[in-house]
Amino acid sequence: MRFTKMHGIGNDYIYIDCMESEPESPDTLAREISDRHTGVGGDGIVMICPSDKADFRMRIFNADGSEARMCGNASRCIAKYVIDQGLTDRTDLTLETLSGIRRLMARKGSDGKVESVTVDMGRPEVGVVDTEVALPDGSRHRLTAVSMGNPHGVIFTDDLSDAMVLGHGPELERHPMWPDRANIEFARTDAPDRITMRVWERGSGETMACGTGACATLVAAATNGLAGRKAEISLPGGRLTIEWLPESEGGHVMMTGPATEVFTGTYIRN
């Protein structure tokens, strides 16, 4: 099976061109091929498929085989893939996801390849705001729930240590407050337009970046009065610019960041 390894600020997936056919059991494939010791290694797989509603369709599976409804970093990488591979000659595209249709606007660099992409991530849905969650170890965390088409719990804290992220992320992901687990963001507001965060992703563990997570964090920060509606979000793998447009302009969240191809290869399924 041919694949392309790509990443969006370190959030790495194995991209499979499914314009002709889809692999069997993509959930099992995602678990096998994402393994960093016995597979290619990645945070999951992304399938680029034809669509009858948009220019292309995305399916994304986390490293544990669960299918996700949306992925910000993969949306940018798909724009790069389909444009650089000549599957389209347009740079303003639509992408069907399980959470609806998203608009991708790509910019090319001097080498003619896509360098950065802005994604219209749609309207966020804010759930509980600044609610206390208690864990069995006695720790208490205040979180704000935001859906960016997938579920996020954002915790504002100055403690971005491993003890916090790796120690509490797994339990918070599976807290009974979520019907279907959630992605957990640990964020510190450095200024009204600058936020630093780490993310514990549902189904993949800590990743270098999460596009939907960065959007959810900006929305949670603005909702809690901790930031304005536009900020640069720094993640372990790099930076994204996130803007939550005013209600008068539709209230959508716009995400801008790079997309990078790493290598291509052939995976032999046993």
Ligand SMILES: N[C@@H](CCC[C@H](N)C(=O)O)C(=O)O
């Ligand atoms: N890394 C992604 C989100 C991937 C899916 C997520 N783990 C989920 O299960 O919802 C991003 O860049 O948005």
